[in-house]
Amino acid sequence: MNSPAIKIAHLTKKYGAFPALNDLTLSLEGGQIVGLLGENGSGKTTLLKVLAGALTQYDGDVLVHGRRIGPDTKAMVSFLPDASFLADGDTIDGCVGMFQDFFSDFNEAKCRDLLKFFQLDTHRKLNTLSKGMREKVQIALAMSRDAKVFLLDEPISGVDPAARDVLLQAIVRDLPEDALLLISTHLIHDLEPVLDSVAFMRHGRILLQGAVDDLRAERNLSIDQLFREVYQWSAN
Numbered sequence: 001m002n003s004p005a006i007k008i009a010h011l012t013k014k015y016g017a018f019p020a021l022n023d024l025t026l027s028l029e030g031g032q033i034v035g036l037l038g039e040n041g042s043g044k045t046t047l048l049k050v051l052a053g054a055l056t057q058y059d060g061d062v063l064v065h066g067r068r069i070g071p072d073t074k075a076m077v078s079f080l081p082d083a084s085f086l087a088d089g090d091t092i093d094g095c096v097g098m099f100q101d102f103f104s105d106f107n108e109a110k111c112r113d114l115l116k117f118f119q120l121d122t123h124r125k126l127n128t129l130s131k132g133m134r135e136k137v138q139i140a141l142a143m144s145r146d147a148k149v150f151l152l153d154e155p156i157s158g159v160d161p162a163a164r165d166v167l168l169q170a171i172v173r174d175l176p177e178d179a180l181l182l183i184s185t186h187l188i189h190d191l192e193p194v195l196d197s198v199a200f201m202r203h204g205r206i207l208l209q210g211a212v213d214d215l216r217a218e219r220n221l222s223i224d225q226l227f228r229e230v231y232q233w234s235a236n
């Protein structure tokens, strides 16, 4: 049998003495879109950084397709961090060239197609773009790798509500079959239509996990409503 796309057991990541991830266990299969949800400070970004190989000091077992985090998994994982990872002075064309040089699974034609779809002039420098335009560039780059796991940290927070749907469709279209797309967000209502399952985090652990359809049917609530109910209840 194939290994799960992500398998985490007893993951603890401390900043100083503070456990941002606290004995977290999670297993996710490929071929699905998963929402990583949770209140501020619950550990979403920290978890994505561990999976991406950006944080290396932690306790516990973290496997991507059966491999420990390292060069092998980095080659399979496309990570879109919440902060801009591109240099201000570069043009969009320059960023495309950098991805082309850096990632052997980068599909330039797909990226250019997405940039065109977003109506971005690729001669422009990043420091002349709005926050939302920059997010579109980063999404086009990150989604144009032929990766097995995509980790997106708050990918659509900078775009206006009307543009979010378009952006989301661009993210999910042409997703490689069997790929896992794990998206952290507070914009649950916007994301809900594209999600197959969700993992709710609290205090560095998984509080609740399940298929969106099952959770909706069991609780008779939308995921947005369920989130409010769970966190209201657990905050008391």
Ligand SMILES: Nc1ncnc2c1ncn2[C@@H]1O[C@H](COP(=O)(O)OP(=O)(O)OP(=O)(O)O)[C@@H](O)[C@H]1O
Pocket (backbone or CB within 6 Å): 015, 020, 038, 039, 040, 041, 042, 043, 044, 045, 046, 047
């Ligand atoms: N570099 C750091 N040094 C110290 N503490 C940190 C650092 N990064 C994160 N933390 C702490 O770890 C906890 C988890 O932070 P993290 O950014 O992973 O949460 P999050 O769920 O992504 O939050 P948000 O929804 O606000 O983006 C928080 O309490 C935060 O203050």
